[in-house]
Amino acid sequence: MISQKDVAKKAGVSFMTISRVINNKGNVDEKTRAKVLRIIKEMGYYPNILGRGLNTNTTGSISVIIPFTTHIFGTEYYTELLNGVERACAENNYEILLNPKKEEITRLDYLKSFLERKSDGLLIIAPRIDDEQIRLIDEKSAPCVVIDGRQAQKNIVFIDGDNIKGGFLATEHLVRNNHTKIGFLSGWEFVRNGDDRLKGYRNALKKYQIGIRPEYIRKGDFTYASGYAGMMELLKLAERPTAVFAANDLMAMGALKAAKEMNLKIPDDISLVGYDDIAIANYVVPPLTTIKQFSYEMGYTAALYLIRKIRNKGEKLESRIFDVELIERDSVRKL
C-alpha cells in the first residue's frame, strides 16, 4: 500500500506537501507540484479514503435504501429511478452504496451505513408511511432525501410522482369510456404511492358520483402474483367489474394472465389500466394503457438534491412532485 509518506520520501518533501498537491490546497511551488504529480503517477499512488474520511467525515458515496423489495434490482420502476441516481452521481463524483437485505429491514438499519460513516447521506425509496426511522434521521442529522414517500415532517425533502393525480387519471379514463364498475388492484397501502393511487381512484369515482364498492378493491403488494390473485377474485364476483385499474404494470400483467385463463379477452370483455409505463407494457398483447411516471428524472433530481444537501449543510430544498401522464394504448374499450 503506497501512502503519502512513500511519495514524500521519493519526492524529497514532507507528506504535507503531497497532501496539499492532491487537494489543491495552500500554495505549492509550481516545480514541486509538477514533480510530486509526476511521482504520484509513477508510483500509482491513490489517496486512502479511510484516512481522509477520518478527518473530513466524508466518503464520497451515498446510500440508496430500498426498504421493501426482496431484490433491489427487481422491478423496472427501481431500475429507471436508479439510472437517474447514477447519472447525478456520475456528474458529481459520488459513488452509490447499496445495502443488500436479508429479509425485512429492521429499525435502525436505514441509518446504519450513514452512522458507520460508510456514506455521506441517504436516499430512501418508498418507505413505510408510519416509518419511525424517518424521525431518527433528523435526530442523527443525516442528510436525506425520500423518493415516493411524501412525508408529514416538513424538514424531510421528498421527490414524488403525482400518484393521486395518476390514480385519478387512470380511473377517469375508464369512466369516460362509460365504465362504472371499476375494480382496483391495490399496492401496499402502507407505502405512500400505493395509498395515493387508491386515493386518486376514490377521488375520481366520487367526482363522477359512482359509488365505491369495497369488494371491487383488492389488496395487492405490487407483485405479478398479487395482480393475478386479485384479478381472479374480481372475476369470480357475482357482478364483476367491466374495467380494472391496477396500481402498477406488473400487477396489470398478472391480471392479464388471470383474464386469459378465464377466457376473457382484453379489452373486449374487460378493460385494464396499469401504472408506471414499464417497457413491457408496450409489448404485451394488447399494449397496455397506463400512467407514465418520470422515474429517471425523479431519481436524478433526488440524488442531486441529496448531494446539494451534503455539500451545503444549511441549504433548504423544496420537495417536488413530478407530473404523470396517461398513455393510451389498446387495453381499454368504450362501453
Add this chain to the structure above:
Amino acid sequence: MISQKDVAKKAGVSFMTISRVINNKGNVDEKTRAKVLRIIKEMGYYPNILGRGLNTNTTGSISVIIPFTTHIFGTEYYTELLNGVERACAENNYEILLNPKKEEITRLDYLKSFLERKSDGLLIIAPRIDDEQIRLIDEKSAPCVVIDGRQAQKNIVFIDGDNIKGGFLATEHLVRNNHTKIGFLSGWEFVRNGDDRLKGYRNALKKYQIGIRPEYIRKGDFTYASGYAGMMELLKLAERPTAVFAANDLMAMGALKAAKEMNLKIPDDISLVGYDDIAIANYVVPPLTTIKQFSYEMGYTAALYLIRKIRNKGEKLESRIFDVELIERDSVRKL
C-alpha cells in the same frame, strides 16, 4: 458523533473494552459485556468503519464494475446478474459499491475504488477482451472475479455463461428447421460474450457445412437500435436471409420492429432467435425463441467467489462456465 471513548466514559471502562465487546475478541467479564452492550444501545453507538478500516484494511463492501453500458441498470441482463450479487452479499454482510460512469471508463479506473480502499474487492462484468487493466489487477493484488470475460490469464477467476454453446444452439436450431441463409446480428466483438456467440454461430454453420457469408454478419452493440439497424441492412440484401440470430434479446426486439416496418411477418417470412431470455421475450409477439442464461446464479456465484477470495487470501478458486438452454417459442418457422 459517538465514539468508543464516549461509550467507555459512560460505562466507566477503557475504550479497549468497548472494542473487545463489539468485536467479540479477548475475554471480557460477562457483567461488563452486558453493561457495555446496554450502553451501546442506549447511546446509539455505531463503530466507525473508517477508523476500523484504517487498521484492518477492510471496508465490508465490494465494487461492481460495469465497463460498458451507459447506464448500470440499463438492461435486464445486468439486472438479473446484480440480483444474484445482491443475494450473496446479503448472506455475507457485504455492501455493494457502484461506480457511476461519466463516459467511458479509462485506464486505471477499474481499480480506483479498490486502491482508494473504498472496497475490498472487484467484480468486473464483461470487460474488453484486450483490457490492459486486468493485468494491473494482479499487480496490485486486488481480489477480483470477472463475469462474462473468460480470461487468458490463469490466475483470474471468471464466471461465464457458455456463450459458444449458446451461439451454437441458436444457430443449430435454425439449421434444423431447414434454414441455410442465416443472418447474425452481433454484439461487441471485443467483449467476450459477444465474440463467443459469434464463434458458436460459425461453429454451427461449419458443422452443417453451410458457407459463411460475411454480408450476413452485421455488427451491432447489444442495443435495441443496433438490432433494428442491422436487421434493416439484412432485409435490404439482394438475397436476404430466411432466419436471423440476434446476439441478445434487445437486438432481437429491434429486429422485430424492423421486420414489421418492412411488412414482413415473423416467423412466416423470417425466423428469429434471440439470446438471454429476458422477461419481455415471453410477452412480445410472437414470443421469442431464445437462449436462456442463468444470470442470477452467475451473479450469485461470482459474488460468493469474490467474498471467499477476500476472506481467505490464499484460496485458489476454479473458474466456472454455466450452461445455457434453448427456449423454443414461436419466432422460428420450419421451412
Add this chain to the structure above:
DNA sequence: TTGTAAGCGTTATCAG
C-alpha cells in the same frame, strides 16, 4: 480480565 501505547493514512493547525 482490563488498560496503556503505538500506529493505520490522512488533514488541520500552527510555526518557520
Add this chain to the structure above:
DNA sequence: CTGATAACGCTTACAA
C-alpha cells in the same frame, strides 16, 4: 512556500 505535530476512531501488541 514548507514542515512538524496533533488529531480523527479504531485495532494490535503488550503490560498490568
